[in-house]
Amino acid sequence: MNGLLTLLVLLPLAGFLVNGLLGRRLGPVFVNVVGVGLPLAAFGVAVWAWRILEAGGGEPLIETVFTWALVGEHVFEVSFYLDRLSAVMALIVTGVGALIHIYSIGYMKGDESYARYFAYLNLFLFFMLLLVLGRSLLVLFVGWEGVGLASYLLIGFWFQDVDKARAGRKAFITNRVGDAGFLLGMFLIFTAVGTLEMDQINEAFAGGLIPVGIATAAGILLFIGATGKSAQIPLHVWLPDAMAGPTPVSALIHAATMVTAGVYLVARMSGVYLEAPAASTLIAVIGLLTAFLAATIALVQTDIKKVLAYSTISQLGFMFLALGVGAYAVAVFHLFTHAFFKAALFLGAGSVIHALNGEQDIRRMGGLSRRIPWTSGTFLVATAAIAGLPPLAGFFSKDEILWFALASGQGGAFWLWLLGSVTAFLTALYMFRLYWLVFLGRSRMAPEVAEHVHESPWPMTSVLVVLAVFSVIAGWFALPQYLAPLLPAPDLRFDWPILHWALIVFAVLVAVAGLVAAGVLYGNGGRRAEAIERRFARLYRVLAGKYYVDEIYERLLQRPWLWISDRVFLRLGDRILLDGSLHGLAALARRGAEVLARVQTGSLHWYAWMTLLGLVAVLIWMWRYV
């Protein structure tokens, strides 16, 4: 049907406008109906569009909304493009998005800016759908910037708190760095191919007419954009701070959808990366390093949301590892499963925070499993899913990633697999550590907090249950096979089923080892963990300090820039050059006027003399020259 995709994109925008303009006046019931109803409707429309897509056998639906600009012979259109990849993304965005909207009803209840919250959340959905459904890189970029804006607004949602407002700013500015790369990559592709429609770009690169150098440069530049949005090294610093926002926002934007935009971008532009092995290798290495380092940091974090934030960075690293070895569909598969279990984890964390009246420090939790059983149960399922225990969702996708990291003919290597497996072990370890410290063992809560522990209301728990169910079954969809016509799996270096099975068994063992290690370390009141902490105090400090990346950035970038801004731009440029020249001109005029004003004495005789002088001068001039 015509206009379906447009409708899908515009529904959340309508929610933003209505709630943003009227929500405050019409009360929370109205806000709920609009703010939650429209995303649900959008999900319905997305399902409908997906069924039409399948009825057509996966032939992409293209919908041109209007022509944005005509420059010479180049046409820039705003048009939407639905193939299987964008359909999967749209379903995740609207589906998980709608669930989190429902959850927010319970979580944000009574907040003074309730309407503003839902307006922002709907705005985010609008831009995310624009990003996912845009056919041209230009439309994608508009969505890309838009979700950045929504993210900024929601991180700093409680902007009365200076730290939170600053976290929002940090996210925005860090993303700008990546966006510069994105823009340059876009320009380069436009000069090379002459169009920004992504399907045509992929075709052009697949045609083999574009030099490898350009493909590599464009690939790396676009990846720089992806590192910003998807929080990869070296631009990962904003995501942990982004946890300042409301927890459902962390779940939706900073775990399930927006941060995966970089993964989507690389998968969408796979035609470029297939021609650029060097760029792909870079992606794999950065992704794996990010996954490993973030996992090590997550081991020692004490804020429940920070643990999950580093876990998200780590899982995104896994996705980029898959992208880097050419297994694009597998990366999307992990994106898909990750969206469910990480949303479940974040929302579970939100439920814990809600129950403990705002407490986020896991050192002051413990023994919660009996007090809040629904939250605890769903959290356990999601934890097992992310740790990679079969038959839960994370097991399938992570196993596929590790298999391709080893066996892919496009850059698979033993060390990628090895470090990936170590990271998988760390994932299981830090997740079960979190579970243990929060839900098991003895309570370490303050007595006045412990008294008021309560299970969350049904809009929150029901969403947790739905997400937990999907955390179980999401891995059973054979997403890589479904996407294969679009994103075929890479050739294998060796195709030994035995090896594949051995790896699967090994991966399960690794996950179980993580579980057992967490049990041993944290089971007995965490005494063994503390002993290790003391034994490796220096390493512990480095990890707890997050490798001091923020501090290094401050030394290397922030301070020199501040110095340059202050000395060169402000004092020299602004105050001395600009202000100086303008003030100098003004002073010159004033001094000149002072001198000339002395001529006007008020004495008529003096004026008459001057007149005489003038007359004589004129006469002499006329006598000489006329």
Next chain:
Amino acid sequence: MDDTTFLLALSGMLFALGLVGVIVRRNLLVMLMFLELMLNGVILSLVVFTQMLGAEAGAVLVFLVFVVAAAEIAIAVPILLLLVRTGRTLDPGAYAGLKG
């Protein structure tokens, strides 16, 4: 020396005399009178040139200038009167503060 030259020289002398009077005298009324003298010098030259060129428009212009001069003096004298009422002197130096 024909009439024209003589009359033009006369007009120049009247003007110069008026200017010198304005410069040297310290009495506002007298200065006004010298001002009129300068004006008359100019008008005389206007008349001479009109005669020389045979342009009737010049004659009309002469009358126009007379009217303007009369109007001007009609305004100048009352202003002077008001000044003298407050300042009690005809010395223009006393009114230098009016330069604004």
